[in-house]
Amino acid sequence: MISRKWYETEGPDRDVVLGSRACLIRNMTDLPFPSRMSRSDMERSRMRVEHALCRLNPAVKEKFSCVDLEECDECTAVSLVEQQLCTPEFIAKPTGRSLFYSADGGISIMVNGADHLHLQLVQPGYQLDETLSLADKLDTMLDRCLRFAFHNDVGYLTQSLTDLGTGMVPTLQLHLPALQQGGAMERLSRDVAQLGFSLRGIFDGAVEPAGAVYELTNRITLGISEKNEIQNLKSIGRQLIDRERYARTDLLKAVEVQEAVSRSLAMMESARMLEFREFLKLYANVRMGLCVGFVKGLRTEQLDSLLFAVQPATMALRSGKPLTPQQRQTRRAQLVSSTLVPAREI
Secondary structure (H helix, E strand, O other): OOOOOHHHOOOOOOOOEEEEEEEEEEOEOOOOOHHHOOHHHHHHHHHHHHHHHHHHOOOHHHHEEEEEHHHOOHHHHHHHHHOOOOOHHHHHOOOOOEEEEEOOOOEEEEEOOOOOEEEEEEEEOOOHHHHHHHHHHHHHHHHHHHOEOEEOOOEEOOOOHHHOEOOEEEEEEEEOHHHHHOOOHHHHHHHHHOOOEEEEEOOOOOOOOOOOEEEEEEOOOOOOOHHHHHHHHHHHHHHHHHHHHHHHHHHOOOHHHHHHHHHHHHHHHHOOOOOHHHHHHHHHHHHHHHHOOOEEOOOHHHHHHHHHHOOHHHHHHHHOOOOOHHHHHHHHHHHHHHHOOOOEEO
16 A cells, blocks of 8 residues: 655645644764764664664554665655755765655654754644644654753753754745735745744745745744744744735735636646746646635645656656656656646636
8 A cells, every 4th residue: 555645635724834844853872973973883873763663663664764875876865855855965975874764754864964863754734733742752752762862951962053952943834925926025034034933945945936835944942842932833834824815815816816827727737848947836826726716626735746746856766767857847747737637717
């Protein structure tokens, strides 16, 4: 049985929130930070994590895949980043590094990166409390085997001072096309930065990224509890959700915006070649039209799955061979049009 990916399942407030993520940064008490680890230390760290995952549950071992980055080709490594299982920085220096991840992609563990473990849990939609609860359970179970470094005065010990304290980085993935088209994102990014949050594009880090997909992240980890960290993110996140919904309703009243959505849908259905950046622009319009009821016959999860399926390395990996830029564009157009077969305007 093939497991559905987390982004292929429904979730609350999915019209605006693609996913809720919690990252936990942990280090073991009796090993040096990865920057000072020997080859044997790195292997010991990896084996401990593998053993700990096996002990969580008799069935867990079969639910996690393991990738040794040193044995990983470039296409596979880049695809792991595209699937949001690890970061670009993690694959940049593969020596001694391993990645464990669940079949649905909802849990991934980077081993021997900047820190011993970088645990990442993600749930579809607006589920920060549920995500934190799952992260806390996994953290507690792993701590029993791995003994994470913790100081009563400062909290969890990490390589970077910016992660010291809770060692947790909660994030919301948001789709904000109406606020972006209304010119509000630059001011919003400045406003949330003053409160200790970052708001940036997922695919290029820009203030106004193609696709209008953003990450809202709480960067304050010291002197605050995990619960308060989540509550602060929920408060800002809820305000952005409400503002985006209002902006969409107002924006779609304009005939020219309705026309832009219609043209975007027609192009996605009929294009023979699509560049990734062009796809992102079309995706933003069609998804907005879908979420306000202007486009029918699709689910948001279908569109969101395309965000992962049509990225360059992932397409090449699934095709089983390298693809030229022209072949990628052709294959991307085919994947998109086949997904949009049932779509129609009201």
